[in-house]
Amino acid sequence: MILVFGGTTEGRKTVEALEEAGSLYYYSTLSDGQQVELLHGVRLEGAMDVAQMVELCSSHDIRLLVDAAHPFAEKLHRNLLCAAAQLQVPIIRYDRIYPPRNEELLWCKDYTEAMARLQDEGIGRLLALTGVNNMGTLRPYWQQEGHECWFRIMNRPQSLAIARKCNFPEDHLVYYHEGDDDTAALISQLRPQAILTKESGQSGGYTEKVKAALRAGVKVVVIERPAYPPPMAAAQEVHIERVDGPYGLRRAVERLLPGFFPLRSGLTTGTCATAAAVAATLQLRLRLSDTSGTVSQETATQPAELPSQVPVALPNGETITVDVGYGRDYAYCTKEAGDDPDVTNGIEIRASVEPAQAMEVRGGEGVGRFTLPGFDYPPGEPAINRVPRQMISQNLAQFDMPLRVTIAVPRGEEIARRTFNPRLGIEGGISIIGISGIVKPFSEEAFIESIHKCIEVALASGTDRLVINSGAKSERFVKERYPALPQQAFVQYGNYIGDTLAMAYQLGFRRVTLGVMLGKAVKLAEGQLDTHSRRGTMNKAFIEQMLSQAGCPLDISAITLARELWSLLTASQRQAFAQVVKDHCASHCQPLMPQGELTLLLIDDEGEIY
Numbered sequence: 001m002i003l004v005f006g007g008t009t010e011g012r013k014t015v016e017a018l019e020e021a022g023s024l025y026y027y028s029t030l031s032d033g034q035q036v037e038l039l040h041g042v043r044l045e046g047a048m049d050v051a052q053m054v055e056l057c058s059s060h061d062i063r064l065l066v067d068a069a070h071p072f073a074e075k076l077h078r079n080l081l082c083a084a085a086q087l088q089v090p091i092i093r094y095d096r097i098y099p100p101r102n103e104e105l106l107w108c109k110d111y112t113e114a115m116a117r118l119q120d121e122g123i124g125r126l127l128a129l130t131g132v133n134n135m136g137t138l139r140p141y142w143q144q145e146g147h148e149c150w151f152r153i154m155n156r157p158q159s160l161a162i163a164r165k166c167n168f169p170e171d172h173l174v175y176y177h178e179g180d181d182d183t184a185a186l187i188s189q190l191r192p193q194a195i196l197t198k199e200s201g202q203s204g205g206y207t208e209k210v211k212a213a214l215r216a217g218v219k220v221v222v223i224e225r226p227a228y229p230p231p232m233a234a235a236q237e238v239h240i241e242r243v244d245g246p247y248g249l250r251r252a253v254e255r256l257l258p259g260f261f262p263l264r265s266g267l268t269t270g271t272c273a274t275a276a277a278v279a280a281t282l283q284l285r286l287r288l289s290d291t292s293g294t295v296s297q298e299t300a301t302q303p304a305e306l307p308s309q310v311p312v313a314l315p316n317g318e319t320i321t322v323d324v325g326y327g328r329d330y331a332y333c334t335k336e337a338g339d340d341p342d343v344t345n346g347i348e349i350r351a352s353v354e355p356a357q358a359m360e361v362r363g364g365e366g367v368g369r370f371t372l373p374g375f376d377y378p379p380g381e382p383a384i385n386r387v388p389r390q391m392i393s394q395n396l397a398q399f400d401m402p403l404r405v406t407i408a409v410p411r412g413e414e415i416a417r418r419t420f421n422p423r424l425g426i427e428g429g430i431s432i433i434g435i436s437g438i439v440k441p442f443s444e445e446a447f448i449e450s451i452h453k454c455i456e457v458a459l460a461s462g463t464d465r466l467v468i469n470s471g472a473k474s475e476r477f478v479k480e481r482y483p484a485l486p487q488q489a490f491v492q493y494g495n496y497i498g499d500t501l502a503m504a505y506q507l508g509f510r511r512v513t514l515g516v517m518l519g520k521a522v523k524l525a526e527g528q529l530d531t532h533s534r535r536g537t538m539n540k541a542f543i544e545q546m547l548s549q550a551g552c553p554l555d556i557s558a559i560t561l562a563r564e565l566w567s568l569l570t571a572s573q574r575q576a577f578a579q580v581v582k583d584h585c586a587s588h589c590q591p592l593m594p595q596g597e598l599t600l601l602l603i604d605d606e607g608e609i610y
Contacts, residue, residue, distance in 0.1 A: 001025065002257065003062045004041075005076060007034050008093040009203040010068040015041060017246040018253075020440070026060065033156065037457050037488065053083035064257045066249070068094040071225045072198060076564050081234040090239040092252045093228060096201025097244050097317055103347055105210065106194075106221045111137045114196060121219065124148060127192040129183070130223065132159045134296040135166045138196075142168070150190055152176050176579045199226075204421070205362035241293065246320020247438040263441040266338030267322065267435025269349060270388030271312055273407045276323035276351035277392045278310045279331030281399050284353050284574065313395055314437035315387060330408070341370055342596075343418045344430060356404035359396070362387045366412020367432060372425030372560045374491035382407075383421070383431035391437065407432060425560050447494060452503050454491045459507055461488035466504050468493045469515035477516040495520070498529025501592040513599040514589065515609075518581075519562045521602055522546075524603040525584035538562055550576040564606050578602045578610035 004014050007029035018025050027036065028044040032072035036043075056062070065084055069076050084091050086393040091401060097588045101107065104123070111134060118126065118141060125148050128138060132153040143149070148355050151168060153159045155175040163173055174186055183205075187195070194313040195213045199222050200206045215221045228242075229235035241252045247265070256575050267275075282473045286305055313381050326332050337345035351363075363369065363382025370379050377387040381550070384407060394405055409415075409527055412429035450463060458466055467490050475490050482489070495496075495498035497514070502532045504512050519538070520531040526542050540556055543565070552573040559565065569577060589597055602610040 001060055001062045002064045002066060002253070002260065003028065003060075004038075004066040004068055004083075005029075006066075008068055008070050009033075010096065011034055012064055013246050014068045014094055014249060016524055018260075020250075021253075022187055022449070023260050026056075026062070029539040031158070033154075037460075039453050039457065047077070050079050050082045053079060057083065057087050059087065061090055064260075065089060065090055065091045065251065065290075065461070066094060066585045069098060069205075071228065071353040072223075074226050074230060077226075077228060078230050078232060078234075080607065081229055081238055082233060085234040085237040087527055090241065090256050091488065092249060092256065093240055093242045094249055095228070095242050095425065096203050096245045098199065098201045098225070099207055101199075102210070104214070104220075106219060107220060108223055111223065114223060116487065117221060118194065121194070123194045123221075124220065125190075125192045125194075126150070127152070127186060127190055127195045129195055131198075132162045135163060135168055135490070139166065139477065150174055150186075150192070151188065155443040157596050160324055161411065163310065172389055182215070183277060186568045187212055187216045187218055192218060194221055196221045196223075199225040201320070208454045228474075232285040242318075243318070245314065245320075245597050246317060247314060247316070247436070248318055248320045250440075251320065251438075258580075261505060263340075264338035265343070265441060266336045266340050266345070266439040267333075269344060269432045270318075270333060270391055270434030271314070271437040272333040272349040272352060273334050273384070273388055273394050273432050274330050274391045274437075275310055275324050276313050276349055276407070277405050278304070278312065278395050279326065279333070280351040280353045280405075281403065281485075282306055282330055283326055284355075284403075285399070288554055302434060304424070312437070313391070315391065316436065319335045320437075321371075326389070336438060338441050340439045340527065342439070343415055347409060347411065347430075349407065349417060349432075352406050352408070353396075354535060355401045355404050358402050359393050360404045361392050362404065362406045363429075363432075364406040364408035366409030366415075366429040367407055368412070368421055368429035369418055370425065372426050372558070373564065375560070379425075383426045383429070385433050387435055388432045390520065446502075448496055448499050449494060451493060451500050452507075453498075454488075455504055455507050455509070457490045458491060459509070461486045463489040464509075465489060465511040465513060466509045467505070467513040467515065468497075470517060474515045477603050477609065478601060478604045481601065482513070483492050495531045496529075497524055497589070498530060498592060501598075503588055505593045505596055510593075510595060511599075512593060513601060515601045516602055517603050517605070518565065519564070521581050521585060522562045524588065525581050527588050529557065546580045549575060550580040553576060563605055574604075575610060 002025040004027045006014060015027060019039055022040055022330055025041050026044055027041045030047055035070055065080060097388045106117050108117055123147055128149060128151045135151055143200060150172045152174045162460055183588050195218060197209050210220050229240060243252055245247045250265055254258055283306060306326055310324050311319045312322050313319045322333060324331055330350045332348045332350045335344050335349055361384055363384055368383040370377060370381050370383055389571045392405055408429055425466060463486055467478055469478050471492055522538055522543050523531045526539055546554060552569060582602055586600055
């Protein structure tokens with residue numbers, strides 16, 4: 001069992017990650033102020049001391065703690081460490097992502113130092129963005145004659161009660177509404193000489209506050225975040241894993257509490273290639289620092305100075321650690337697919353690096369090459385997609401030296417024969433792919449059940465329209481179409497369009513919008529209500545029939561991917577073709593909602609909706 005301490009953005013993300021498991025967990029917050037949807041979690045409210053934490057964990061078989069609390073919740077962090085030490089259970093610290101510290105800002109260890117700094121700088125007009133709970137601590141500053149101070153606080157009765165208890169003038173309170181960033185407007189209106197804020201990380205709006213102040217020429221005084229873990233004896237007795245995103249959280253839970261997630265996640269080939277490239281660069285730097293200019297065989301394999309794990313920044317901004325190894329003149333990462341069936345599971349993905357004039361990513365042995373148009377790169381280029389190339393470049397930027405990176409996969413050509421690569425026109429090896437960097441496995445039954453639960457949540461939200469879409473990309477586009485709908489109204493169907501529509505109608509939705517991109521749409525138009533590639537592939541003959549029906553016949557024998565069609569058609573042809581595709585899709589989908597209103601949105605790669 002897992003106990004989460006949240007109440008933050010990180011807490012909400014923890015809930016989203018744990019809900020995918022379908023297992024029971026507990027979510028604790030100080031108050032009922034945070035709105036989160038718990039299907040499998042049990043909500044707990046109110047502060048707990050160490051004894052209460054220990055009793056709760058003992059009576060509910062808690063074997064893992066997740067600290068997703070605010071970085072400045074020092075008392076809670078200390079209590080958690082003491083409880084974990086007594087219980088001998090590990091902690092996952094879901095930390096925030098912090099930008100590098102800007103030396104232009106005025107950094108302070110605590111509020112006493114901050115008030116002294118404000119005095120030294122001659123600042124008499126201050127906008128405090130540190131929250132209502134610090135109002136009493138800052139009383140010596142805002143009560144001083146000649147000083148004018150405004151506090152931005154949450155628009156809640158309990159926040160106003162604290163301000164009144166402090167006797168803070170209510171006409172100098174400004175209210176913050178969750179999700180809004182009004183710092184720039186407040187600075188323009190109030191014209192403070194400085195703002196006071198906490199180093200609260202990206203999710204705490206820190207970056208936006210600082211940018212707004214610096215643009216206006218206003219000084220920024222920052223309270224440094226406390227050390228984590230707090231310097232105390234209990235911290236030495238507890239196993240702590242630190243993560244800063246949902247993928248790292250899931251992988252940590254999989255390691256520390258096996259079985260909580262019914263299926264294990266894995267890594268994409270792109271993440272493995274990036275990890276190998278980072279390790280190879282560390283190996284190169286060690287070589288270059290060897291004053292003798294020689295490297296022994298023992299040193300070249302895995303010297304003590306080279307780590308067995310390296311950090312890899314994923315496209316969503318979080319960083320995970322990945323196991324690596326070293327060869328004579330390369331580093332490698334072993335592909336782990338988790339419980340996702342994948343013929344590449346267990347293969348070795350290698351990277352070798354050398355100094356160059358500019359950053360370059362090449363394909364070596366076992367990495368295929370594109371032979372047909374329609375991919376991220378033209379024919380002849382190594383089959384390393386755009387996102388993995390960006391990941392490699394961004395992760396190697398920290399070394400501040402241009403590098404030529406060669407990715408190789410022993411046995412890659414042999415393994416590729418068991419994939420769709422030959423059919424797609426990728427020859428000579430596997431492709432290095434991945435959008436998120438992580439492979440999240442789902443059994444068909446579990447995935448459909450998760451869709452069912454999401455529709456139930458949407459129904460409970462009160463929305464009368466359900467918007468279903470294939471994934472994050474299409475969801476981003478259709479959300480712009482329905483800005484007034486709540487987040488719960490948007491549900492991802494993956495490949496299970498038919499099942500999702502049938503469940504939506506069965507559960508009571510009579511107005512459904514289906515957002516679909518062309519690759520799935522041409523399959524759906526033919527009647528494939530499950531668009532997974534194992535069920536069927538793109539039928540070019542049927543697509544040519546639809547093109548002819550739309551009055552724009554084309555020879556499409558050379559295309560590899562359906563999305564290439566957009567570039568072959570004029571604007572008017574695209575509209576006509578889109579209507580034909582939608583009509584065919586509707587003929588198969590509408591019967592699943594016999595008395596419902598179905599709206600079909602066909603979306604291209606740029607977000608254009610037809």
